[in-house]
Amino acid sequence: MLNSLSFENHILQLVxxxxxxxxxxxIAAGITAALxxxxxxxxxxxxxxxxxxxxxxxxxxxxxxxxEQPVVSNYDDKYFDKLAEKYIDFTxxxxxxxxxxDHFKRQLKDAGFEYLPEPESWSDIKPGKYFTTRNGSSLVxxxxxxxxxxxxxxxxxxxxxxxxxxxxxxxSKKDNVDGYELLGIAPYAGTLGNLWWDRDLGIGGRLLVKDxxxxxxxxxxxxxxxxxxxxxxxxxxxxxxxxxxxNTETKAVPVIGFSQGKEDDPVPTEAEKRAPLYGKHPLKLLxxxxxKANVGVESISQWDLQLFDVxxxxxxxxxxxxxxxxxxxxRVCSFAALNGLIDATKEELxxxxxxxxxxxxxxxxxxxxxxxxxxxxxxxxxxxxRVVASKHYNPDEVATQDKLRLVYANSIILSADVNHLLNPxxxxxxxxxxxxxxxKGVAIALDPNGHFATDSIGLAFVEALAHRNKDELQYFQIRxxxxxxxxxxxxxxxxxxxxxxxxxxxxLSMHSIRATVGSKDIGLGTKFFTGFFQNWRSTxxxxxxx
Numbered sequence: 001m002l003n004s005l006s007f008e009n010h011i012l013q014l015v016x017x018x019x020x021x022x023x024x025x026x027i028a029a030g031i032t033a034a035l036x037x038x039x040x041x042x043x044x045x046x047x048x049x050x051x052x053x054x055x056x057x058x059x060x061x062x063x064x065x066x067x068e069q070p071v072v073s074n075y076d077d078k079y080f081d082k083l084a085e086k087y088i089d090f091t092x093x094x095x096x097x098x099x100x101x102d103h104f105k106r107q108l109k110d111a112g113f114e115y116l117p118e119p120e121s122w123s124d125i126k127p128g129k130y131f132t133t134r135n136g137s138s139l140v141x142x143x144x145x146x147x148x149x150x151x152x153x154x155x156x157x158x159x160x161x162x163x164x165x166x167x168x169x170x171x172s173k174k175d176n177v178d179g180y181e182l183l184g185i186a187p188y189a190g191t192l193g194n195l196w197w198d199r200d201l202g203i204g205g206r207l208l209v210k211d212x213x214x215x216x217x218x219x220x221x222x223x224x225x226x227x228x229x230x231x232x233x234x235x236x237x238x239x240x241x242x243x244x245x246x247n248t249e250t251k252a253v254p255v256i257g258f259s260q261g262k263e264d265d266p267v268p269t270e271a272e273k274r275a276p277l278y279g280k281h282p283l284k285l286l287x288x289x290x291x292k293a294n295v296g297v298e299s300i301s302q303w304d305l306q307l308f309d310v311x312x313x314x315x316x317x318x319x320x321x322x323x324x325x326x327x328x329x330x331r332v333c334s335f336a337a338l339n340g341l342i343d344a345t346k347e348e349l350x351x352x353x354x355x356x357x358x359x360x361x362x363x364x365x366x367x368x369x370x371x372x373x374x375x376x377x378x379x380x381x382x383x384x385x386r387v388v389a390s391k392h393y394n395p396d397e398v399a400t401q402d403k404l405r406l407v408y409a410n411s412i413i414l415s416a417d418v419n420h421l422l423n424p425x426x427x428x429x430x431x432x433x434x435x436x437x438x439x440k441g442v443a444i445a446l447d448p449n450g451h452f453a454t455d456s457i458g459l460a461f462v463e464a465l466a467h468r469n470k471d472e473l474q475y476f477q478i479r480x481x482x483x484x485x486x487x488x489x490x491x492x493x494x495x496x497x498x499x500x501x502x503x504x505x506x507x508l509s510m511h512s513i514r515a516t517v518g519s520k521d522i523g524l525g526t527k528f529f530t531g532f533f534q535n536w537r538s539t540x541x542x543x544x545x546x
Contacts (some may be wrong), residue, residue, distance in 0.1 A: 365417070376495070
């Protein structure tokens with residue numbers, strides 16, 4: 001960027017000392033470039049931008065709500081590489097849903113968001129940045145402006161942060177088999193198939209720990225990088241018994257140790273004998289977990305522990321075109337959506353701000369969402385209702401039911417969930433012209449039978465938004481002879497009446513223990529959600545009474 005002196009000297013140089021063979025058009029172009037550079041310096045510091053507001057649109061744009069946010073032009077390779085590495089570290093350091101929520105809480109606090117406990121009153125909230133959680137496994141973050149009114153609605157991205165995993169049974173202790181120590185686990189959302197066998201499985205999750213005063217609090221544990229379990233396959237040399245299908249109750253049982261005899265069994269202390277979990281889980285495991293949490297076995301009241309793949313994600317492909325990682329579905333869209341909200345609201349809220357933007361991240365999508373921490377549990381609706389009923393936005397303390405209906409009628413929700421990349425080995429099972437590829441952009445999910453919430457107006461809206469923000473879109477729809485998946489979109493849309501569009505970052509190997517996304521797709525998703533939060537309202541205002 002040019003400072004004031006260099007700016008003046010630059011103009012003088014162009015006019016009085018042009019380069020040889022310089023034309024009048026060259027001089028004019030140089031002056032124009034210098035003026036644009038100076039204008040950017042004055043308004044945005046050192047951040048280069050481009051804008052979509054052209055001269056013929058200026059008179060038609062409302063200064064408060066309709067001015068389109070400039071599209072930042074520094075979405076370069078460095079940006080995409082940084083987000084890819086950040087995502088890989090995120091998935092490795094946060095293997096369970098409880099770790100993910102805890103990570104996002106800390107990230108939001110660092111970004112200036114204030115925590116609002118759900119059990120407390122929110123009546124005194126002011127315009128600002130906030131978040132709340134439920135059960136330690138779902139989270140809603142939101143930003144609301146001073147001049148927001150119900151007629152302005154809200155722009156939200158909803159996603160899920162649960163992923164396929166295995167969960168310790170309430171009584172996980174099993175009899176040893178010839179010295180092999182085994183662990184009782186249950187599948188969550190269809191795991192324990194052959195993809196989970198012969199993998200290095202760590203253990204982690206949350207403990208409910210009672211302190212000396214009788215207060216119970218959450219402690220997180222994670223064995224990474226240490227795997228404690230392995231589900232062994234049977235060698236093909238044994239013939240038919242090695243072929244399957246296999247009973248996951250009796251054949252998909254993790255091995256967690258080996259002992260030579262009873263002399264290797266640990267002897268419990270008197271305090272351990274009084275522990276709530278003693279006798280329900282292997283004592284070796286109880287001690288291992290207690291040591292990880294730096295607490296006594298007797299202080300653990302209960303736990304939510306999972307087994308998971310400890311192998312870290314990595315970039316791959318000859319030119320690092322891909323990311324190979326665990327738990328992609330759906331940590332990836334949640335990661336992109338939350339970072340998009342933070343990026344879109346970095347600047348301090350201005351007094352004339354009239355926006356209301358939300359990210360809602362849910363548990364239990366993989367098993368139908370019908371839980372208090374799932375999308376059907378109403379956490380997003382609770383946030384909206386409490387904002388509408390607060391003293392700042394309802395100073396007269398009138399009934400809010402009609403206001404809520406007005407809010408929902410003027411809002412947009414993006415249901416962000418992964419969908420399917422084209423698998424080149426099975427191209428014939430994909431619908432022609434509806435097969436997303438990596439490193440191109442988010443894919444809109446469509447289904448005429450209601451498995452996804454996208455309708456024609458929602459589709460037109462997202463296309464207009466993407467054009468405005470210079471994003472490329474892809475489309476996914478299943479063939480007529482295949483079964484479609486689903487998302488939280490129809491559940492949220494039917495519960496609120498809000499127009500909802502299903503879309504997401506496409507991936508290979510959905511529901512595998514490890515999956516693949518394009519290495520640029522994390523950044524492309526984050527960029528898309530950032531643009532949504534900045535420009536959804538002005539874009540949706542173009543659609544009249546639809």
